[in-house]
Amino acid sequence: TAEGEIIDELSARENREILERVMKKDVYCLQKEMVIEDALKMLVEHHISGAPVVDEEQRPIGFFSDGDFLKRLARTTSNIDDPLALMCLASYEHAHVDDKLQYLMKLQVKDLCVNNCICASITTNMAEICRILSQYHLKKLPICDSGKIVGVVNRSDVIKSSVQRYVEGVED
Template identity: 25%
Template sequence: MVMSYQGEAAKEVKEAALQPMLVSDFMTKDLITFRADQTIFQAIDILIKHRITGGPVVNENNELIGVLSEGDCLKEVVKGKYDNMPMLSGTVGDHMTKTVTTIPPEMNVFEAAQLFLSKRIRRFPIVKDGKLVGQISQRDVIKAVREM
């Protein structure tokens, strides 16, 4: 005789389980941002000081105009390899990625997780009504799922 150790099946679905898990509930709102007119050297200092791998670039109206990453900075460093001296010239606006995939705060966390896999990006800026309102990272999504 085989005994089952499976517990009693749940008869009710808890209301909390039906609530959507929105990006806005798990995004980071207090962001380190960059301005297009900052020097690339200033941006590298900020990345190192705050231990971040990149961040959004905004204009004076808090509208997203690009993203600057460590990779963007490394491209500038590599330019100086022939002189054995990193270049580190230009502005954030010269080196930022201008074509940025953004997501709305109303997006479900599971949809965001799928976007992370398909786009192979570390973070997505969250934009509402043309303004930067936050950012979500892969780690934020993992934390959200852990909280379920």
Template identity: 25%
Template sequence: MQAHEMMIKEVFKVREKDSVRSVIKGFIEHRISGMPVVNDQDEMVGYVSDGDIMRHIGKHKDFYVDSLYTVTVVQGDQVEFDERIKKILDLHVMEVAKRKVIRVEWDVKSEDIAAILGKKQIKKLPVEQDGVLVGIISRGDVIRRTFASIL
């Protein structure tokens, strides 16, 4: 099976000039956790995920790691946190998005897609055909399409 046979063709994306607020609205409205960032020519220039936003929210000193498995949370000021969240919502998406995006061509085989998703520890993989974004594949898409016929 190839990428174009398992990808989701309806790709929700955000413009590079949009704010993080637009990203969050898209995540909520479409029940997704990541989306490509495109420029005015509809070329993919980045990718933003819920993890990127979580890392940005977490850039503060409200916790520290005691050991490999223990995290101690320092009681922070809720007002400071709320203000930080408001500031994050007004950032441009490219301030939190990844600029180097791992992507595949539409004819890549499913086992190669699974290897990329697993090795790179990413959840979604944009699919392009001749440099044009045509779809997206998630880990769940690979699992469903790979095992559906044998279960």
């Protein structure tokens, strides 16, 4: 019905306004062909722990975080259960961590990133944003409008917004 469409449109507009207040609009995206060294430098330079990975048309295709890099740096190829053998292997791997670091730094972002970028629409309501962050154990959720990233919502942004709304409600 026309009335239902008007309500949906109003709701979408309200959701957009709330998200635009909560999300960070200065989004740093990584190109999929970028080398890991440059990606990590960008994360450090902008004091962020991860960023969406985009294709040539700036559409989200993945997500890369410092955790993805650390997991790969720490990963061992062995399935050894013997503690003594594991200690020997750890010593061996420690000696070769520089070699592994050199190798990883030359890879492209697309080689290490999570290849499925979970995103939300700019009209998604905050309850759904919270559900997505929680269900998928995400720290950051890219927000898209017409297939392009327009912002990122962090868990800390949601908490900050929730506390502000609570305090404002208590003070009234």
